[in-house]
Amino acid sequence: MTDLDRLAVLEAKDEIRELTAKYCFAVAEGDAAGIIDLFCTDGVFSMRDREWAGQQGLRALYDGAAAGVTPKPYIQNHIIEVNGDDATGRCGVEIRMVNKGQAITVAGHYFDTYRKVDGRWRFARRDFKIFHWVPLSEGWA
Amino acid sequence: MTDLDRLAVLEAKDEIRELTAKYCFAVAEGDAAGIIDLFCTDGVFSMRDREWAGQQGLRALYDGAAAGVTPKPYIQNHIIEVNGDDATGRCGVEIRMVNKGQAITVAGHYFDTYRKVDGRWRFARRDFKIFHWVPLSEGWA
Amino acid sequence: MTDLDRLAVLEAKDEIRELTAKYCFAVAEGDAAGIIDLFCTDGVFSMRDREWAGQQGLRALYDGAAAGVTPKPYIQNHIIEVNGDDATGRCGVEIRMVNKGQAITVAGHYFDTYRKVDGRWRFARRDFKIFHWVPLSEGWA
Numbered sequence: 371m372t373d374l375d376r377l378a379v380l381e382a383k384d385e386i387r388e389l390t391a392k393y394c395f396a397v398a399e400g401d402a403a404g405i406i407d408l409f410c411t412d413g414v415f416s417m418r419d420r421e422w423a424g425q426q427g428l429r430a431l432y433d434g435a436a437a438g439v440t441p442k443p444y445i446q447n448h449i450i451e452v453n454g455d456d457a458t459g460r461c462g463v464e465i466r467m468v469n470k471g472q473a474i475t476v477a478g479h480y481f482d483t484y485r486k487v488d489g490r491w492r493f494a495r496r497d498f499k500i501f502h503w504v505p506l507s508e509g510w511a
Numbered sequence: 512m513t514d515l516d517r518l519a520v521l522e523a524k525d526e527i528r529e530l531t532a533k534y535c536f537a538v539a540e541g542d543a544a545g546i547i548d549l550f551c552t553d554g555v556f557s558m559r560d561r562e563w564a565g566q567q568g569l570r571a572l573y574d575g576a577a578a579g580v581t582p583k584p585y586i587q588n589h590i591i592e593v594n595g596d597d598a599t600g601r602c603g604v605e606i607r608m609v610n611k612g613q614a615i616t617v618a619g620h621y622f623d624t625y626r627k628v629d630g631r632w633r634f635a636r637r638d639f640k641i642f643h644w645v646p647l648s649e650g651w652a
Numbered sequence: 653m654t655d656l657d658r659l660a661v662l663e664a665k666d667e668i669r670e671l672t673a674k675y676c677f678a679v680a681e682g683d684a685a686g687i688i689d690l691f692c693t694d695g696v697f698s699m700r701d702r703e704w705a706g707q708q709g710l711r712a713l714y715d716g717a718a719a720g721v722t723p724k725p726y727i728q729n730h731i732i733e734v735n736g737d738d739a740t741g742r743c744g745v746e747i748r749m750v751n752k753g754q755a756i757t758v759a760g761h762y763f764d765t766y767r768k769v770d771g772r773w774r775f776a777r778r779d780f781k782i783f784h785w786v787p788l789s790e791g792w793a
Contacts, residue, residue: 373659377514380521380662391588394603395620398642442618442642444587444603446726447673462676462726464605464746466618466642466651473650477724477748479677501680501724501748506650509755509788510748515655521662532729535744536761539783583759583783585728585744605746607759607783607792614791647791 382452385491386484390461393493394443402432409493410485417498439467439474455486456494463498473506523593526632527625531602534634535584543573550634551626558639580608580615596627597635604639614647664734667773668766672743675775676725684714691775692767699780721749721756737768738776745780755788 371379389408396404406428409415414423415431422431448461458481465476478500485494502510512520530549537545547569550556555564556572563572589602599622606617619641626635643651653661671690678686688710691697696705697713704713730743740763747758760782767776784792 373656374514376659376663377517377521380659380666381517383666384521384524388590391590391602394588395590395601398603398620444585444605444618444726446587446728447676449670449673449677460677461673462680464726468652471652473652477726479680506647506788511750511753511755518655518658518662522658525662525665529731532731532743535729536731536742539744539761585726585746585759587728609793612793614793647788 379452382457382486382491383450386450386452386457386459387448389484389491389493390445390448390459390480390482394445397432397436398442400437400440402429402437405432410487413493414495415493415498416496417500439469441476442466445480450484457484457486457491458482459484474503475506475510476503477501477510478503520593523598523627523632524591527591527593527598527600528589530625530632530634531586531589531600531621531623535586538573538577539583541578541581543570543578546573551628554634555636556634556639557637558641580610582617583607586621591625598625598627598632599623600625615644616647616651617644618642618651619644661734664739664768664773665732668732668734668739668741669730671766671773671775672727672730672741672762672764676727679714679718680724682719682722684711684719687714692769695775696777697775697780698778699782721751723758724748727762732766739766739768739773740764741766756785757788757792758785759783759792760785 393408406425409428412424414421415428422428443463443465445461445463448459450457450459461480463478463480467474478498481497483494484491504510534549547566550569553565555562563569584604584606586602586604591598591600602621604619604621608615619639622638624635625632645651675690688707691710694706696703704710725745725747727743727745730741732739732741743762745760745762749756760780763779765776766773786792
């Protein structure tokens with residue numbers, strides 16, 4: 371790699387880390403349009419055995435089930451591999467939710483693919499692997 | 512931007528992320544002088560409808576009310592925009608506290624402005640927007 | 653420092669941050685061999701007044717006591733100082749564990765030293781300073 375390429379890789383990783391931060395902010399604010407704007411137009415979110423694909427699918431998720439539990443996600447421990455305008459990543463996440471009047475605590479990992487479209491990095495795909503999704507009062511044992 | 516400017520921006524963001532980490536460490540250690548040293552001399556911390564300004568104001572906060580609840584903050588999801596020697600940022604935070612013998616859990620966001628003074632990035636202003644500040648035994652529902 | 657040195661320092665810090673993320677992933681997956689591969693062959697982990705040193709010592713920890721409580725660590729707030737092929741760092745950590753059927757929550761800091769061996773950054777030493785290690789149902793008060 372040239373020195374310029376090395377600089378570009380660091381910049382790409384920096385932007386992708388901020389992409390996941392913006393995701394946390396938009397989710398915490400229940401801003402479905404803002405979340406969807408962070409995805410490619412053919413972006414996909416998957417969880418357990420379900421998948422939400424494209425603008426319409428993602429809107430169904432982020433305006434519907436996800437909004438109902440008012441999630442506050444906190445993302446950490448991010449590794450990213452950049453290959454030109456494509457990248458893959460993995461990061462940890464802890465989420466505070468509310469469901470039927472109960473505090474819920476969630477922990478897991480996102481397995482991501484990213485794509486640079488029109489000069490901006492976006493989520494191509496987010497696969498959410500859940501460790502546990504439990505009432506805070508019961509805990510994760 | 513020249514390549515050298517691009518490198519300088521990445522270095523500034525790296526230093527600002529470490530500034531917020533140092534803040535977490537100093538707060539966790541109850542080191543009020545150490546915390547205040549991370550702020551500009553005219554720095555401000557605000558929360559709810561209150562504001563603590565300048566060395567004396569910040570000391571009143573970090574030696575007083577804040578110290579009393581022995582906070583352990585964990586900061587994540589940081590986005591930063593650098594403009595010369597000024598910068599703005601936003602980051603998520605979860606805090607573990609103790610109040611009147613009770614474990615308290617806090618979640619929210621910091622909206623920050625930073626300024627480079629005497630060759631070192633510092634907090635010019637930290638506005639703390641709180642999602643919830645509740646006993647762990649009751650949860651955030 | 654030359655511009656090239658500055659770039660190399662940012663790359664080293666980026667790789668070291670990913671090293672700690674890989675540590676979190678390997679620990680969460682109970683992958684003892686994967687964890688040990690992140691350490692130097694003479695690497696050390698210490699906690700309270702105990703120390704686990706070298707491949708065999710680390711295996712005793714990560715295959716034994718640590719595996720038994722299925723820890724899910726989340727690392728944040730990382731500061732790193734690089735000096736050639738050596739580096740030191742400090743970071744915050746929150747860990748979700750299970751012990752005897754009980755959800756355990758842990759908070760603390762890692763004080764790390766890193767060394768670049770065979771072109772890859774590794775842990776030379778991890779000293780874990782614990783704030784608290786308590787049942788979630790009791791909390792940290």
